Amino acid sequence: MIPKESRNELALDTFIKAHPHLLEEMKELSAEDRQQQILWAFEDEAESRGLEAWELALELIAR
Structure with missing residues (x-):
């Protein structure tokens, strides 16, 4: 079992890799x-899919 913190990091990493334009938009931050x-x-992506953030995280790391 993956610890919760690691799951969140993995899900966010997977998410940002699928949306590289976000990093470009945020490069000055x-x-x-x-x-x-x-x-x-x-969180906005999860909401737009009708999911809780944890549900989207599980979906992303299950791939």
């Missing part, structure tokens, strides 16, 4: 702000 923006984009 600090690392902390970039992480927050990625998290918000991830």
